Amino acid sequence: MTDLNQTLFDRARQVIPGGVNSPVRAFRAVGGTPRFVKRAQGAYFWDANDKRYIDYIGSWGPMILGHGHPAVVEAVQKAVLEGFSYGAPTEREIELAEALLKLMPSMDMVRLVSSGTEAGMSALRLARGATGRSKIIKFEGCYHGHADALLVKAGSGLATFGNPTSAGVPPEVVQHTLVLEFNNIPQLEEAFALHGKELACLMIEPIAGNMNFVRASVPFMKRCRELCTEHGALLVFDEVMTGCRVALGSAQSVYAKSLPGFEPDLTVLGKVIGGGMPLAAFGGKRAVMEQLAPLGPVYQAGTLSGNPVATACGLATLHEISKPGFFDALSARTQSLVDGLKAAAAKAGVPFSADCQGGMFGFFLLPELPQNYAKVMTSDSPKFNELFHGLLDRGVYIAPALYEAGFVSGAHTADDIAATVQAAAEVFATL
Numbered sequence: 001m002t003d004l005n006q007t008l009f010d011r012a013r014q015v016i017p018g019g020v021n022s023p024v025r026a027f028r029a030v031g032g033t034p035r036f037v038k039r040a041q042g043a044y045f046w047d048a049n050d051k052r053y054i055d056y057i058g059s060w061g062p063m064i065l066g067h068g069h070p071a072v073v074e075a076v077q078k079a080v081l082e083g084f085s086y087g088a089p090t091e092r093e094i095e096l097a098e099a100l101l102k103l104m105p106s107m108d109m110v111r112l113v114s115s116g117t118e119a120g121m122s123a124l125r126l127a128r129g130a131t132g133r134s135k136i137i138k139f140e141g142c143y144h145g146h147a148d149a150l151l152v153k154a155g156s157g158l159a160t161f162g163n164p165t166s167a168g169v170p171p172e173v174v175q176h177t178l179v180l181e182f183n184n185i186p187q188l189e190e191a192f193a194l195h196g197k198e199l200a201c202l203m204i205e206p207i208a209g210n211m212n213f214v215r216a217s218v219p220f221m222k223r224c225r226e227l228c229t230e231h232g233a234l235l236v237f238d239e240v241m242t243g244c245r246v247a248l249g250s251a252q253s254v255y256a257k258s259l260p261g262f263e264p265d266l267t268v269l270g271k272v273i274g275g276g277m278p279l280a281a282f283g284g285k286r287a288v289m290e291q292l293a294p295l296g297p298v299y300q301a302g303t304l305s306g307n308p309v310a311t312a313c314g315l316a317t318l319h320e321i322s323k324p325g326f327f328d329a330l331s332a333r334t335q336s337l338v339d340g341l342k343a344a345a346a347k348a349g350v351p352f353s354a355d356c357q358g359g360m361f362g363f364f365l366l367p368e369l370p371q372n373y374a375k376v377m378t379s380d381s382p383k384f385n386e387l388f389h390g391l392l393d394r395g396v397y398i399a400p401a402l403y404e405a406g407f408v409s410g411a412h413t414a415d416d417i418a419a420t421v422q423a424a425a426e427v428f429a430t431l
């Protein structure tokens with residue numbers, strides 16, 4: 001039988017670099033042919049060969065209700081009939097802003113944009129504009145979109161700033177970006193001692209989903225907050241992935257449980273808040289947000305920002321996930337997946353660790369959960385690739401790279417989880 005995914009991939013590579021519009025989709029890390037999606041419904045999608053997969057990517061997080069949730073489809077259909085885009089303000093933008101502020105009281109105001117990259121880049125400009133400072137801290141393994149200043153890896157020491165991780169990013173552009181090790185308190189303290197007064201912000205994924213799933217420890221987060229406050233730098237939470245995904249109130253609400261009163265200064269959102277449409281946001285306290293154009297000197301704009309179809313999709317999604325019990329059920333289902341995988345790996349004698357929060361999970365072919373990027377990268381990559389393809393053959397689609405998180409949706413049933421654990425058990429037995 002002809003593999004129609006392969007046919008499409010061959011054709012795609014003629015006209016799209018690498019055949020994909022975002023690199024990880026190309027399966028470079030795991031090898032093999034990317035699955036071209038024909039359609040999706042609930043917890044499943046079907047590829048070009050009409051093979052069904054249980055989907056644990058959910059568009060890398062946004063599809064928290066599963067695909068084609070009726071209430072969301074209805075809201076989008078209604079919005080489409082009223083026009084695709086106006087370039088003028090709408091009431092729905094206010095409604096979405098109000099909904100976000102209600103979920104995350106750390107924000108008094110929010111600005112809507114179209115992608116997480118754009119939101120992160122704008123938050124960074126705002127932090128620099130509001131503080132009048134240039135330097136920033138980011139952490140190794142955290143991804144904040146592909147803005148130039150954030151495509152950077154650690155330099156040779158704390159006194160030296162970062163090196164670009166992409167061609168086309170001039171070293172001068174990242175010379176103000178200091179890259180530190182995640183969860184390393186002494187290094188954080190040293191960096192603030194050296195550069196504290198020049199720091200505009202510290203940007204962090206509180207639960208880092210771009211190195212699979214690594215929590216910032218509570219003591220580490222506490223120090224991040226204290227040091228930022230002490231030195232007048234802004235604490236920027238990149239919750240593009242964790243926002244309305246790990247909890248209704250996002251990761252900040254999770255940390256506030258251990259650290260009463262805890263709040264970031266700026267929050268960057270995307271993914272879930274758009275429900276699968278291009279929509280993202282950044283927000284914070286009024287005094288900072290009022291630095292933005294047209295009120296203040298920090299320029300930021302977007303032709304499609306606050307798009308009426310995207311805001312309808314986002315609002316309907318937020319409405320559904322705010323219903324009583326939604327997150328409890330989602331968390332329990334995700335936990336059951338993690339528990340099932342752990343038990344299956346233990347039975348097969350495969351070194352394995354896993355963690356989850358809300359509808360987001362991660363697992364490692366390591367005996368213990370790693371605390372930073374270097375540790376994540378010690379995970380057994382050939383074994384991961386075998387696991388990935390073993391699951392794929394059995395109709396289970398997880399992220400095609402060992403440094404990516406996974407996502408469960410409200411549409412995943414107990415049967416889906418059981419089938420996934422069964423498939424994993426079969427593959428574990430061969431590792």
Ligand SMILES: *Cc1c(COP(=O)(O)O)cnc(C)c1O
Nearest residue numbers: 115116117143144145238240241
């Ligand atoms: C996905 C992601 C981004 C980038 O969002 P895009 O919409 O892909 O530009 C930024 N930060 C984090 C934490 C992300 O997970």
